[in-house]
Amino acid sequence: MPALRGCGRYGDTGIDFLNDLCHPSPATHESNQQSRSHYVFRFAAGFGSFLTRSTLQPQQTQRAPHQFLHDRRVEPRRGAAARVENSDPAADATNFWTTVLQPPLNALSASDRALIDYLEGPNEGDSTPTWQSLQSAQWFTGFWTNLSPLIAAAGFKPCIGSIAVGNPPGTPSQIQSNISTFVPALRQAKSLGGAWSYHAYTINYTTDTGVEYYYSLRYRQFYSQFASQYPDLADMPLILTEGGVDQSGTPATSGWQARGTAADYERWLNWFDHQLAQDSYVFGCTLFEIGNPGGWSSFDLEPIAGWLGNYLITPANPPPAPTGLVGVATNATALLIWTSAPLNPTTYNVKRSRTSGGPYTTMATHVTEGVKATAYTDSAVTNGGTYYYVVSAVNAAGEGPNSSQVTVTMPNTNLPDVIVTAVSWTPNPAFANNNVTFRATVKNQGTAPTPSNVTLGVGFSIDGGPNVTWSGGYTRAIFPGASVILTADGGPTGSSTWKATPGMHTLTATADDINRFPESNEGNNAMSVKLAISSGAPRISQIGVSTNNVLKFTFSATGGIHYQVQFKNDLSGGQWSDLGAETTANSNTVPVSDNLSGVTQRFYRVLQLN
Secondary structure: OOOEEEEOOOOOOOEEEEEOOOOOOHHHOHHHHHHOOOOOOEOOEOOEEEEEOOOOOHHHOOOOOOOEEEEEEEOOOOOOOOOOOOOOHHHHHHHHHHHHHHHHHHOOOHHHHOOEEEEEOOHHHOOOOOOOOHHHHHHHHHHHHHHHHHHHHOOOEEEEEEEOOOOOOOOHHHHHHHHHHHHHHHHHHHHOOOEEEEEEEEOOOOOOHHHHOOOOOOHHHHHHHHHHHOHHHOOOOEEEEEEEEOOOOOOOOOOHHHOOOHHHHHHHHHHHHHHHHOOOOEEEEEEOOOOOOOOOHHHOOHHHHHHHHHHOOOOOOOOOOOOOOEEEEEOOEEEEEEOOOOOOOOEEEEEEEOOOOOOOEEEEEEEOOOOOOEEEEEOOOOOOOEEEEEEEEEEOOEEEEEOOOEEEEOOOOOOOOEEEEEEEEEOOOOEOOOEEEEEEEEEEOOOOOOOOOOOOOEEEEEOOOOEEEEEOOOOOOOOOOOEEEEEOOEOOOOOOOEEOOOEEEEEEEEEOOOOOOOOOOOOOOEEEEEEEEEOOOOOEOOOEEOOOOEEEEEEEOOOOOEEEEEEEOOOOOOOOEEOOOOEEOOOOEEEEEEEOOOOOOOEEEEEEEO
């Protein structure tokens, strides 16, 4: 699989000049071909980018693919693109080509043009419609179906989209609808030998694939849809033209430097690299940013530049034995942690024995999980037993020696197991800017009570982020089978309420969220529910009836929220009936129609659904 590596940023509207980390001048590329398997850069050109990749030397084609490179930031020429709302996408695509992309291309020498493989367009839909509505998505598709042939006619491969992480937004059905709208542009780009571009940032900074499926690995959702609905796109080439760590797009506090150590980020990149390698359609990822942070201090990759340079070089020898191996025993689970940071693309083998000194049986291979340290959880153990573990590291040169042995003796006691069985909030429904109080019902389904005089906390988080509020005042024991309702009484800002923001959210309540006491199962503490926050209660507009007895009205809504229209013919009795299926708002109004043939009167209401 050919590999691209580089740098970018969530929310970026600038242009990247991606350069070889070890050899920053393009002129040095040919003479240093032996030291790198690829060469990628993006050339500053208004709001467009050129992606290039060199040809691999024959002796390098068997190298293990890596997924990263670095870039140097070049500020864009502002004003190169104009706002295009309510405009003709075909005309705007032609204008973008003739005014933004074509002039700098024409200024290049023939030898420089020959280095360019892929051309991009507006970064993250800069100054263009994207996914604000179905009409915007259709415009975005039309823009690319007109720009891609112009790129191809000039002798380059179109790299379309440049889609920001977390987009398209909305519910799963809305996301799939937007991607379906974009399918004609994807098919055309593929037929022209091109690719599409997505941005892949982690917000939670985890190695949990279930979490990262919505962040750095979100593109897998799209390929899952392709596999079932558009199999011809299941191998559509994908270039992750920006990636890394970005919590909220704030230059000094969102990047990796503000959220962990260099070793933490190195371990995460090692994990991410191996995840990308599992998806053959992914060319690689561009990491933001190195060489000129321009105020983005927490994103600057200079502190790990030496590590990354070594990481991209094929190792000559197997890795050394991992160090710092420790084992933690809980009920029927052994947690292993070690602290070695990868020097090259590295995975780990975990081995176990019931006899000190072995022989050992391999329990797991290709382990890369963990941020603060690499970790593995062994659930195939029983209470009362003693187990002996070693760990070895593996790279392209082979498997290294075993670590020192660690002994894990499993407990012989019963333990509590707390779970969340229900989540609620007040006010309900909640509207934008309401101060919302969360509650969770916590049950002990274990075989021992929770410890008394130890806080049973519950953390409440929104959309996978850090806790926005928590309950931290309950210290009484909960006996097996008993439940308690815990209400938020604090938070990181000192407030016990969350100020609601409009949209469809995921509210997660996690019992014993900071692990104050051991449990028989540490992995079942969280419960997630949908939380719909609208700008206000839905309001029905003036109702009109046509000559053919078709009633029409609209109601006010908030994009992404689910609504149900109901009716009854007599207010004095009977149940309300649903008027069709529930609907998801794509804008601030939703149209409704109803055939009133044979009906003398009818009453309507609209319910907001969580």
